[in-house]
Amino acid sequence: EDQVTQSPEALRLQEGESSSLNCSYTVSGLRGLFWYRQDPGKGPEFLFTLYSAGEEKEKERLKATLTKKESFLHITAPKPEDSATYLCAVQIQGGSEKLVFGKGTKLTVNP
Amino acid sequence: GAVVSQHPSWVICKSGTSVKIECRSLDFQATTMFWYRQFPKQSLMLMATSNEGSKATYEQGVEKDKFLINHASLTLSTLTVTSAHPEDSSFYICVLAGEWTQYFGPGTRLLVL
Numbered sequence: 001e002d003q004v005t006q007s008p009e010a011l012r013l014q015e016g017e018s019s020s021l022n023c024s025y026t027v028s029g030l031r032g033l034f035w036y037r038q039d040p041g042k043g044p045e046f047l048f049t050l051y052s053a054g055e056e057k058e059k060e061r062l063k064a065t066l067t068k069k070e071s072f073l074h075i076t077a078p079k080p081e082d083s084a085t086y087l088c089a090v091q092i093q094g095g096s097e098k099l100v101f102g103k104g105t106k107l108t109v110n111p
Numbered sequence: 112g113a114v115v116s117q118h119p120s121w122v123i124c125k126s127g128t129s130v131k132i133e134c135r136s137l138d139f140q141a142t143t144m145f146w147y148r149q150f151p152k153q154s155l156m157l158m159a160t161s162n163e164g165s166k167a168t169y170e171q172g173v174e175k176d177k178f179l180i181n182h183a184s185l186t187l188s189t190l191t192v193t194s195a196h197p198e199d200s201s202f203y204i205c206v207l208a209g210e211w212t213q214y215f216g217p218g219t220r221l222l223v224l
Contacts, residue, residue: 004154034213036215041202041218041220042217042218043117043204043215043216043217043218044155044204044215045215046212046213046214046215049211049212087154087155089155096143096160097143097145097208097213098145098157098160099145099155099157099206099213100157101147101154101155101156102154103152103153103154104154
């Protein structure tokens with residue numbers, strides 16, 4: 001069964017304290033891995049798509065990397081406005097375009 | 112990217128009533144739309160895949176007679192929760208499938224009393 005596991009469930013950081021979020025996946029074939037940011041009461045906001053092992057993408061303080069088993073979302077020198085729940089999702093090869101989501105990591109950045 | 116709207120953004124209803132949620136694309140024509148729901152502290156779970164002009168495909172465990180989906184046009188899909196019960200209280204999100212990415216609606220919070 002296709003599965004996505006995110007860790008930790010929750011993470012508290014001080015402003016400026018860099019860290020990483022993990023997304024491990026078990027799928028029959030990976031078509032793409034997606035990272036989203038979700039603020040309370042809102043729909044997910046797209047961040048990155050990664051397609052193959054070794055691929056990296058960056059956006060401001062965020063950098064996403066991908067291996068054959070997991071993806072990391074690195075947050076460098078975070079700010080309080082980076083506080084949100086970060087969701088990871090995978091799209092399966094040969095299937096429909098549906099996404100399988102992890103439960104997310106709730107990030108809190110304290111000033 | 113595409114702009115997706117959902118209406119209403121939140122709704123409170125009595126148990127046993129039906130609620131219709133609209134999902135509109137303002138600037139993108141989607142042949143495929145997805146409906147997800149998200150319970151508190153849980154991941155988004157796919158409910159059904161909606162293709163314009165044909166019947167929706169439901170995920171295992173989702174009752175098609177309870178969650179009616181109508182993909183009326185390339186820019187509009189509706190989800191009707193029939194005879195809603197408190198356990199249907201959730202956050203419902205529509206998603207439009209684009210060529211390279213997916214466009215999320217802002218979500219509809221449903222509370223059934």
